Amino acid sequence: HNEISEYLVRHPDVKLAFQPGTFQFKLGYRKLKTIYERSQVFFCNVNEAHRVLEKEGKIEIIELLKGIHDLGPKIVVITDGAKGAYAYDGKIAYFMPPYPDSHHPFERTGAGDAFASTFTSALVLGKTVEEALMWAPINSMSVVQQIGAQKGLLTKAEIEKYLKEAPENYKPRILELGIKN
Secondary structure: OHHHHHHHHHOOOOOEEEOOOHHHHHHOOHHHHHHHHHEEEEEEEHHHHHHHHOOOOOOOHHHHHHHHHOOOOOEEEEEOHHHOEEEEOOOOEEEEOOOOOOOOOOOOOOHHHHHHHHHHHHHHOOOOHHHHHHHHHHHHHHHOOOOOOOOOOOOHHHHHHHHHHOOOOOOOEEEOOOOOO
């Protein structure tokens, strides 16, 4: 992590997508401070957000989004399993429902990774946060129908097909920043 931090400092034009794993959570925010500060986009789930912020008990999603954003990431994405996902860019907070699927998940391994990689890919392709939020749940929905983290990943064309077939209400909802959810 020190090498990555040093590299980011030497190359300020590099945009980093950061999805901490077990090892990074054990290290804690302070040891990874530069990585958090230089992250263009940060991903975690609700439980992991509590760990990052060292908060216990029921914390409103807006507080989690803002708390992690205050650590430096430009865009914060917090997933909440089958309930959906949230994103915050420092100005606007969004809630995105899961993509409607008539099949029950077979195995959830890789759902978060599929979400994060698809969201990041959408941003790289010039999509907005709102558009990226619409892309990401589609790949998660597909991955949980298979065994493993890679089987079921969709191509850009397949994601776009799902978007065309999505119900009209499949879109991000803007959250009120001062109101508790």
